Amino acid sequence: MSKKHGLVVGLDIGTTKICAIVGDVKSSGVDVVGIGTYPSRGLKKGVVVDIEATVNSIKKAIDEAELMAGCEIQAVYTGIAGSHIRGFNSHGIVAIKDKEVRDADISRVIDAACAVSIPSEREVIHILPQEYIVDDQGEIREPRGMCGVRLEAKVHIVTGAVASAQNLVRCAQRCGLNVSDIVLEQLASAEAVLSEDEKELGVALVDIGGGTTDIAIFSGGSIVHTASLSIAGNHLSHDVAVGLRTPVEEAEKLKQRYGCALVSMVDKDETIEVPSIGNRTPRILGRQILCEIIEPRIEEICELVKREIEKTGYEDLLASGLVLTGGTALLPGIVELAEEVIGLPVRRGLPQGVGGLVDVVKSPMFATGVGLVLYGSQHMDKRFVKVRQDDEGVYNKVMSRMKEWLGAVS
Numbered sequence: 001m002s003k004k005h006g007l008v009v010g011l012d013i014g015t016t017k018i019c020a021i022v023g024d025v026k027s028s029g030v031d032v033v034g035i036g037t038y039p040s041r042g043l044k045k046g047v048v049v050d051i052e053a054t055v056n057s058i059k060k061a062i063d064e065a066e067l068m069a070g071c072e073i074q075a076v077y078t079g080i081a082g083s084h085i086r087g088f089n090s091h092g093i094v095a096i097k098d099k100e101v102r103d104a105d106i107s108r109v110i111d112a113a114c115a116v117s118i119p120s121e122r123e124v125i126h127i128l129p130q131e132y133i134v135d136d137q138g139e140i141r142e143p144r145g146m147c148g149v150r151l152e153a154k155v156h157i158v159t160g161a162v163a164s165a166q167n168l169v170r171c172a173q174r175c176g177l178n179v180s181d182i183v184l185e186q187l188a189s190a191e192a193v194l195s196e197d198e199k200e201l202g203v204a205l206v207d208i209g210g211g212t213t214d215i216a217i218f219s220g221g222s223i224v225h226t227a228s229l230s231i232a233g234n235h236l237s238h239d240v241a242v243g244l245r246t247p248v249e250e251a252e253k254l255k256q257r258y259g260c261a262l263v264s265m266v267d268k269d270e271t272i273e274v275p276s277i278g279n280r281t282p283r284i285l286g287r288q289i290l291c292e293i294i295e296p297r298i299e300e301i302c303e304l305v306k307r308e309i310e311k312t313g314y315e316d317l318l319a320s321g322l323v324l325t326g327g328t329a330l331l332p333g334i335v336e337l338a339e340e341v342i343g344l345p346v347r348r349g350l351p352q353g354v355g356g357l358v359d360v361v362k363s364p365m366f367a368t369g370v371g372l373v374l375y376g377s378q379h380m381d382k383r384f385v386k387v388r389q390d391d392e393g394v395y396n397k398v399m400s401r402m403k404e405w406l407g408a409v410s
Helices: 051-069 103-113 162-174 185-193 196-201 233-244 248-258 287-312 334-342 364-379 394-409
Strands: 006-013 017-026 029-039 075-080 086-095 122-134 137-140 150-161 178-184 203-208 213-219 222-229 271-274 283-286 322-325 346-348
Touching (some): 006 051, 006 162, 006 185, 017 051, 029 051, 051 162, 075 162, 075 364, 086 103, 103 122, 122 162, 122 222, 150 162, 150 222, 162 178, 178 364, 185 203, 185 213, 185 222, 185 364, 196 203, 203 287, 213 287, 222 287, 233 248, 248 271, 283 287, 322 334, 334 346
Parallel strands (some): 006 075, 322 346
Antiparallel strands (some): 006 017, 017 029, 122 137, 122 150, 203 213, 271 283
16 A cells, blocks of 8 residues: 555546545555536447547536536546457566676566567556466565566566547546556456455455456466456346336336345345336336346356356366356346356355445445555555647557556566
8 A cells, every 4th residue: 555645536437337435445445435426428339439429427526426526527547448458368488697696687688578479559557466486486475676687587478459549538638637557457356355365275256347347367466367248237228128128227227226136035025117218108027027128138148258268277276266247246046056057156246445435335246446556556656647748649658657667566
């Protein structure tokens, strides 16, 4: 935790909602002092498709957060997600100068691990060290000061589409905001909902949002795999709208109020009122009919998550099981269904590690926003990326600052 005091703002630009959370960083921890949410207009599957609509939604969320916190927001940590995100592991080796590992050696080995070919339309978002190896001694977290002749580094590199990241920065800029950093959303969510013990023993974080389902696998205390699935909560709403012949907005409300991931948990005599399209009269249907539409889609998401975990080969190393977060994780029965399909222990991830308005943010839907605040509180002593001063190469600035940070604290 940074000892520097001040306000940190996390801006979660999601497919279904924009969420701004203001955290007050103190020596004792982080207190949430302001929250602003507004329906997201202008994003599809985590990617900006309408800048004007996105800017308007961000402004509404920021205004609400400023009013509650009693402050003026000037800089934010914003999350990035979407099917364009790619993560892969890399390995670098260098000779140790002066037979003792120094900061320069750590920087050189990180650079060596990052010396991979990346398409011009993609850019590095995060370089996440997994472990260092000095000569033949592995599983080293902090190699600085150790003696040896050869230094190796295993890292996880996350890349994203340059245009998608620049559009997020541009939207924040249009709202008069500076972007302090761009953070992978599942990495932010992990800051809020995972414990260090879970990361050490092995855990899979599954963030089921509105547009995408984001996955992050941790083992041995480090992130080893990231992935994003283009199927999430909005698909449920669309299925309900088509199946019950009701407007999408009403389908979303029905899903939130009466949805359940397991039909067996619903009383067969329970009924719900379903609004019709146009001026037709609302209908009374059994709640089980709604759940019969939802269950297969949740089962499909769980199957895809299971397949992604098996593809990595870490399924037998996830002693802590699976942690579900994101708005869709609020569905009753989703934990039980996920355990049945995936075959691992599953729990619902709630934000933790903050004070202040805890009761307000204690929901899976605020995991990314709270995580961005926690991430920002640990890096708030770094200089901001002033996007309003120089619009070109903004994303490259974020990447270079990440590399500088790694060289300083690895």
